[in-house]
Amino acid sequence: MMRDAVDDILDQWRRHRPDLDYAPVEAVLRIQRAARHLDRAIESGLHDLGLTPGGFAVLSALRRAGPPHELRPADLLSDTLSTSGAMTNRLDRLEDAGLVRRVSDPSDRRGVLVRLTTEGRALTDQAVAAHVANEARLLAGLAPGERDELARLLRRLLTAFEPSPGPDASADR
Numbered sequence: 022m023m024r025d026a027v028d029d030i031l032d033q034w035r036r037h038r039p040d041l042d043y044a045p046v047e048a049v050l051r052i053q054r055a056a057r058h059l060d061r062a063i064e065s066g067l068h069d070l071g072l073t074p075g076g077f078a079v080l081s082a083l084r085r086a087g088p089p090h091e092l093r094p095a096d097l098l099s100d101t102l103s104t105s106g107a108m109t110n111r112l113d114r115l116e117d118a119g120l121v122r123r124v125s126d127p128s129d130r131r132g133v134l135v136r137l138t139t140e141g142r143a144l145t146d147q148a149v150a151a152h153v154a155n156e157a158r159l160l161a162g163l164a165p166g167e168r169d170e171l172a173r174l175l176r177r178l179l180t181a182f183e184p185s186p187g188p189d190a191s192a193d194r
Contacts, residue, residue, distance in 0.1 A: 027051050059159060066155040070148050071118075075103065075111050077152070080120060080145040083137040090137035093126065097135060120144060 027050050031043050060074070067077050078101040083090045092100070098108050112135060115121040120141035126132030137145065160168050 025051070027054065062159055063152070063155065066151060067148065070144065070151060072144070072148055073111075075101070075107060076115055076120075077145075077148055078103075079108075079111050079115060079135075080137065080141055081149065083121065083135065084142060084145045084149070090142060091124070091134040093132065093134060115141070 027047060030050065031047060034041070034043060034046075064074055067074055072080070079097055082097055082100040083092060086092050094105075094108060094112070097103070097112075098105060101108070103111070112121060112123065116123060120138055122136050122138055123133050124136050126134045163171065
């Protein structure tokens with residue numbers, strides 16, 4: 022049987038606190054550790070393109086929105102699970118890089134829309150292709166059926182935290 026670092030951690034806990042049921046810890050700790058490894062690999066892949074994961078999330082949301090590739094900042098906050106302060110910083114950096122523009126919202130004279138520029142769209146398209154290839158590489162140790170099963174189980178878990186807003190709502194890609 023294959024072992025990982027979580028097995029060693031749980032062995033230690035079972036020796037010192039055998040009275041507890043560690044079954045939930047086995048899954049959660051593996052999800053947490055896998056997420057850290059995935060985050061690092063994804064961040065590294067995006068760094069090669071001059072992007073941060075947060076910036077990529079904004080650009081991806083705008084690209085997925087379809088023409089004219091614009092969203093309200095509130096929609097971006099919801100889509101990327103960001104704080105308003107983090108979103109402001111991301112938008113400032115992306116705007117300084119010429120990847121997005123803030124424009125007046127014609128339906129709300131006090132409102133602003135964030136629009137993907139031509140340069141932003143080109144970089145996003147390049148980044149998405151590289152990102153998908155990177156994620157395929159990261160999951161190469163799983164057979165296609167195992168990837169599907171993992172995705173199904175994680176979807177089931179995730180819906181407990183964030184039910185689907187519907188088929189027309191954008192996701193974090």
